[in-house]
Amino acid sequence: MIKFFLMVNKQGQTRLSRYYEHVEINKRTMLEAEVIKNCLSRSKDQCSFVEYKDFKLVYRQYAALFVVVGIDQTENEMAVYELIHNFVEVLDKYFSRVSELDVSFSVSEIRL
Amino acid sequence: MPAPIRLRELIRTIRTARTQAEEREMIQKECAAIRSSFREEDNTYRCRNVAKLLYMHMLGYPAHFGQLECLKLIASQKFTDKRIGYLGAMLLLDERQDVHLLMTNCIKNDLNHSTQYVQGLALCTLGCMGSSEMCRDLAGEVEKLLKTSNSYLRKKAALCAVHVIRKVPELMEMFLPATKNLLNEKNHGVLHTSVVLLTEMCERSPDMLAHFRKVRQLCSSQLVPQLVRILKNLIMSGYSPEHDVSGISDPFLQVRILRLLRILGRNDDDSSEAMNDILAQVATNTETSKNVGNAILYETVLTIMDIKSESGLRVLAINILGRFLLNNDKNIRYVALTSLLKTVQTDHNAVQRHRSTIVDCLKDLDVSIKRRAMELSFALVNGNNVRGMMKELLYFLDSCEPEFKADCASGIFLAAEKYAPSKRWHIDTIMRVLTTAGSYVRDDAVPNLIQLITNSVEMHAYTVQRLYKAILGDYSQQPLVQVASWCIGEYGDLLVSGQCEEEEPIQVTEDEVLDILESVLISNMSASVTRGYALTAIMKLSTRFTCTVNRIKKVVSIYGSSIDVELQQRAVEYNALFKKYDHMRPALLERMPVMEKVTTNGPTEIVQTNGETEPAVLETKPPPSGLQPASQANDLLDLLGGSDITPVIPTAPTSKPASAGGELLDLLGDLNLTGSPVSAPAPQIAQPPFLLDGLTSQPLFNDIAAGIPSITAYNKNGLKIDFTFERSNTNPSVTVITIQASNSTELDMTDFVFQAAVPKTFQLQLLSPSSSVIPAFNSGTITQVIKVLNPQKQQLRMRIKLTYNHKGSAMQDLAEVNNFPPQSWQ
Numbered sequence: 001m002i003k004f005f006l007m008v009n010k011q012g013q014t015r016l017s018r019y020y021e022h023v024e025i026n027k028r029t030m031l032e033a034e035v036i037k038n039c040l041s042r043s044k045d046q047c048s049f050v051e052y053k054d055f056k057l058v059y060r061q062y063a064a065l066f067v068v069v070g071i072d073q074t075e076n077e078m079a080v081y082e083l084i085h086n087f088v089e090v091l092d093k094y095f096s097r098v099s100e101l102d103v104s105f106s107v108s109e110i111r112l
Numbered sequence: 113m114p115a116p117i118r119l120r121e122l123i124r125t126i127r128t129a130r131t132q133a134e135e136r137e138m139i140q141k142e143c144a145a146i147r148s149s150f151r152e153e154d155n156t157y158r159c160r161n162v163a164k165l166l167y168m169h170m171l172g173y174p175a176h177f178g179q180l181e182c183l184k185l186i187a188s189q190k191f192t193d194k195r196i197g198y199l200g201a202m203l204l205l206d207e208r209q210d211v212h213l214l215m216t217n218c219i220k221n222d223l224n225h226s227t228q229y230v231q232g233l234a235l236c237t238l239g240c241m242g243s244s245e246m247c248r249d250l251a252g253e254v255e256k257l258l259k260t261s262n263s264y265l266r267k268k269a270a271l272c273a274v275h276v277i278r279k280v281p282e283l284m285e286m287f288l289p290a291t292k293n294l295l296n297e298k299n300h301g302v303l304h305t306s307v308v309l310l311t312e313m314c315e316r317s318p319d320m321l322a323h324f325r326k327v328r329q330l331c332s333s334q335l336v337p338q339l340v341r342i343l344k345n346l347i348m349s350g351y352s353p354e355h356d357v358s359g360i361s362d363p364f365l366q367v368r369i370l371r372l373l374r375i376l377g378r379n380d381d382d383s384s385e386a387m388n389d390i391l392a393q394v395a396t397n398t399e400t401s402k403n404v405g406n407a408i409l410y411e412t413v414l415t416i417m418d419i420k421s422e423s424g425l426r427v428l429a430i431n432i433l434g435r436f437l438l439n440n441d442k443n444i445r446y447v448a449l450t451s452l453l454k455t456v457q458t459d460h461n462a463v464q465r466h467r468s469t470i471v472d473c474l475k476d477l478d479v480s481i482k483r484r485a486m487e488l489s490f491a492l493v494n495g496n497n498v499r500g501m502m503k504e505l506l507y508f509l510d511s512c513e514p515e516f517k518a519d520c521a522s523g524i525f526l527a528a529e530k531y532a533p534s535k536r537w538h539i540d541t542i543m544r545v546l547t548t549a550g551s552y553v554r555d556d557a558v559p560n561l562i563q564l565i566t567n568s569v570e571m572h573a574y575t576v577q578r579l580y581k582a583i584l585g586d587y588s589q590q591p592l593v594q595v596a597s598w599c600i601g602e603y604g605d606l607l608v609s610g611q612c613e614e615e616e617p618i619q620v621t622e623d624e625v626l627d628i629l630e631s632v633l634i635s636n637m638s639a640s641v642t643r644g645y646a647l648t649a650i651m652k653l654s655t656r657f658t659c660t661v662n663r664i665k666k667v668v669s670i671y672g673s674s675i676d677v678e679l680q681q682r683a684v685e686y687n688a689l690f691k692k693y694d695h696m697r698p699a700l701l702e703r704m705p706v707m708e709k710v711t712t713n714g715p716t717e718i719v720q721t722n723g724e725t726e727p728a729v730l731e732t733k734p735p736p737s738g739l740q741p742a743s744q745a746n747d748l749l750d751l752l753g754g755s756d757i758t759p760v761i762p763t764a765p766t767s768k769p770a771s772a773g774g775e776l777l778d779l780l781g782d783l784n785l786t787g788s789p790v791s792a793p794a795p796q797i798a799q800p801p802f803l804l805d806g807l808t809s810q811p812l813f814n815d816i817a818a819g820i821p822s823i824t825a826y827n828k829n830g831l832k833i834d835f836t837f838e839r840s841n842t843n844p845s846v847t848v849i850t851i852q853a854s855n856s857t858e859l860d861m862t863d864f865v866f867q868a869a870v871p872k873t874f875q876l877q878l879l880s881p882s883s884s885v886i887p888a889f890n891s892g893t894i895t896q897v898i899k900v901l902n903p904q905k906q907q908l909r910m911r912i913k914l915t916y917n918h919k920g921s922a923m924q925d926l927a928e929v930n931n932f933p934p935q936s937w938q
Binding site: 028 | 172206364407411443444446
C-alpha cells in the first residue's frame with residue numbers, strides 16, 4: 001500500500017504532498033524533512049530504496065525535485081519506481097515540459 | 113473588502129519570503145483575510161479562498177476552519193466549486209471530524225448526477241475518506257455504478273468499492289455479483305481497478321478466495337484462466353500506443369495480475385498448475401534491459417516462490433535472481449537480495465550456488481545492499497563453508513559501519529557456535545571479533561564466552577596466552593578486557609609457567625601479569641564492571657602465584673577505600689580473607705569447574721564454587737564476589753531457591769557496607785582481648801560460620817518455647833536490660849536471647865554498645881543492635897539478639913560489658929549475669 005506521495009525540492013520545500021493514511025499535521029512537516037534528509041544524503045550510485053522506520057521509501061530525483069513514495073512491505077518496489085516515472089511523464093505531457101514551477105503553481109490540478 | 117487574491121498570487125508572494133518567519137507572517141495575514149471573507153458568506157470567492165487554504169495546509173499550517181466551507185462548496189452547483197470542495201474534503205476532513213457526516217447527502221446526490229465528472233468526483237471522495245457509516249449508506253449506489261457501461265465511472269466505482277470493503281468488510285458479498293463481468297472489459301483502466309478489487313476481496317476473506325478458485329456457475333471460465341488469458345494478450349499483443357511503457361504493454365496491469373495470481377495460487381495445487389505455463393512464458397519473454405522488464409520479472413519470481421510451482425520453475429526463478437545479482441543496477445541487486453532472503457529457507461541449495469556473488473555484495477558501497485547481503489550470508493552459513501564465510505564476514509566486520517557491527521558480531525557468534533569445526537578455531541574467531549569490534553559486542557557475549565572457554569579444558573593455556581597478548585597492547589575494549597581478566601585470574605599459573613602446545617609460549621613473569629591487571633584497574637577507560645573483574649582476578653592469583661602475594665595484598669588493601677562501592681566491598685572482603693580467613697583462601701579461590709549452560713542451578717555445583725553462582729542466572733553481572741564467609745554464600749543459595757544445603761541465617765546483612773561487618777568482627781575481637789579484671793574462663797571468639805553450621809534448616813525465631821521466663825539481667829543507673837529467651841525445637845543446644853535495653857532517666861543514652869562473653873564451653877553470636885541510642889523516659893528500647901550454643905548443656909553464665917554516653921560523659925560498666933532460668937539451657 002502506498003502510504004504517501006511527496007514531491008519535495010532540494011531545499012526541503014514541499015511542492016506536492018498526498019497522504020493516504022492519516023498523519024497529524026505537525027508530524028507531516030517533520031516526516032517530510034526527515035525523508036528529504038535521508039534521500040539527499042544518498043549518492044548517485046546507491047539504490048533508490050531506503051528503509052525508513054517501518055516502511056520503505058522509493059525515491060527518484062528529477063533535476064532539483066525529489067519524488068518520494070512511501071510504501072509498505074507488500075508492494076513491489078520496482079513497480080512503484082516505474083509508477084513514479086510514469087507519473088512524471090504524465091505531468092510532462094500535461095504541462096508540456098513540466099518544471100518545478102509548474103508543479104508548485106498547479107497544485108490543486110495535480111492532486112486530483 | 114477588496115477581492116481576495118488568487119492562488120497564484122499567494123504562491124508568488126510566499127516564494128518571495130526569505131525566512132521562515134516572513135513566510136509565517138504572510139500566511140497568517142492571508143489566513144485572517146480568508147477567515148473574514150468566510151464570515152461574510154461570500155459565494156463568488158469562496159472557491160478561491162479554499163484553494164489558498166488548501167495550499168497553506170500543504171505547507172503545514174492549520175486549516176481546519178475551512179472544513180465547513182468545503183461542505184458549502186460541495187453543495188453548490190458549479191463544477192469548479194464542487195471540484196475544490198471535494199478536494200478540500202479529501203484533504204481536510206476525515207472520520208475524526210463530525211462534520212463529515214453532513215457530506216453524505218451531497219455525495220448521494222452527486223452519485224446520481226447527470227455529469228459523469230461530478231459522479232467521478234463524488235466516487236473519488238467517498239473512496240478516499242469515507243467513514244464506515246457513510247460507506248454503509250452509499251454502498252448500494254456504488255454497486256449500481258459498478259455495473260454501468262461507462263468505463264470512466266466503472267473504474268472509479270471499483271476503487272471506491274475497495275475502500276468500502278476495507279472499512280466495512282461485511283459488505284463484500286454485495287459486490288460479488290458485479291465482479292463477474294468486470295474482467296470482460298477491454299478498457300485497461302477498468303481491468304486494472306477490477307483486479308485491485310478482486311485482490312482486496314481475496315486478501316480479506318478466505319471464503320471469497322475459495323469461491324474464486326472454484327468453477328463459477330454462470331461464466332464459462334474460471335477466474336484463473338481468465339487472468340491467464342488477459343496476461344497472455346498483454347504479452348503477445350504488439351505495440352499498443354496507449355499502454356506502452358518502454359516497449360512493454362501495460363506493465364502495471366501485468367504486475368497486478370501476477371500479484372492476484374500469487375494470492376490465488378498460494379497453497380492451491382490446481383490453480384498453481386494452471387499458472388505454470390504463463391509464468392514460465394512471462395519469465396522468459398520479458399525484456400530485461402529496462403527497469404520495467406525487471407519489475408515484471410521481480411513480481412514473477414515472487415509469485416513463483418509463493419505458489420506450489422514445479423521445481424523446474426523454481427530453479428528458473430532463482431536463476432533470474434542470480435542474474436539480477438550480477439546486474440549493475442543497484443536497485444535490482446537490492447530486490448534480488450531481498451527475495452533471496454525470503455527463499456533461502458525453502459530452497460537452500462539453489463541459493464547456495466550464488467553464494468560467492470552474495471559475499472561480493474558485502475563489499476558494496478550501498479548501505480541497504482550491505483545489510484541485505486549480511487543477513488543473507490548468515491542464513492547461508494553451514495558446516496561446509498563456515499571457514500570461508502567466516503573469513504569474509506570477519507573482514508566485513510572490520511570495515512563496516514558501526515550500525516552493523518553489533519548485529520554482525522552477534523551473527524558471527526551464533527554461526528560459530530553452531531558450525532565451529534574445532535574448538536581452537538572457535539576461540540580464535542571469537543577473539544578476533546572481540547579485538548575488532550569489542551565495544552559493540554552485546555553484554556551476554558561475555559558470560560557465553562567464559563562458559564565456552566571453561567568447557568574447552570585443553571585450550572586453557574593457549575587461550576589465556578592469546579588473551580594476554582591481546583590486552584597487552586590495548587585495554588580499552590570492555591568485553592575483551594573482561595574476558596581476559598577473568599581468564600588470567602583463573603589460569604594465570606598456566607600463563608606464567610609457559611606451557612602452551614599450540615603456539616609459541618611466551619615468557620611472562622608474575623609481575624608483568626599483575627602490572628597489566630593493575631593498569632586495567634587504574635585506567636579511566638575501564639568500566640566499573642571491568643574493574644570488578646580485574647580485582648577478582650588479582651585476588652584469585654594470590655593462590656596461583658607464589659612470589660607476589662604481598663603485592664597482591666597491597667593492591668587489595670588500597671581498594672578498600674575506593675569510592676566505588678562495589679570495588680570497596682570486594683576489596684574489604686578480600687582483605688578479610690587475607691587476615692582472618694587465610695586458611696580458607698585456597699579452597700575459596702580454586703579453579704572453577706566446567707559450567708553447564710543451564711538456567712537452573714544444581715546445588716552441588718554451587719558448593720564447589722563456594723558462592724560463585726552461574727553466569728546464566730545473573731546474566732550480565734560478573735560472578736558475585738562470593739568470597740565472603742561461607743554463610744554468605746549459603747544465603748545466596750537460599751535465594752536461588754531450594755537446595756538441600758543447610759541454609760544459614762545471615763550473620764551480617766548483605767546490604768550493609770562492609771564496615772558493619774568489620775565492626776562485628778572488631779567487637780568480637782575486642783571481646784577476645786578484654787584484658788579486663790575478668791579472670792574467669794577466657795571468653796570464646798565467636799566464629800559465625802562454624803556456629804551456624806550446626807543449625808538445621810528452620811529459622812530459629814519460629815519456635816517460641818512458651819514458658820521460659822524472661823529475666824532482668826542488669827538494672828543500674830537508670831539503664832535496664834531484659835533478656836527474653838527462645839529455644840529451637842530442632843536444635844536443643846541453641847538458645848536465642850533477645851535483650852531489650854531501656855532508659856528511665858531524663859536524658860538519652862547515646863553510642864550504646866552491648867558486649868557479652870561466655871565461658872569456654874559455650875559459643876556466642878551477637879547480631880546487630882536495632883540502634884545505638886536509648887531514648888529517655890522509657891520511651892523506646894534497643895533490641896539486640898544473642899545466640900548461644902550450649903552443646904554440653906551447662907549452666908548458662910554470661911559477662912556483659914556496657915558502654916554508652918550519658919549526660920555528656922562516657923560510662924562503662926561490667927556485670928555478670930547468673931540468673932538464667934534453667935529452661936534456657938537445659
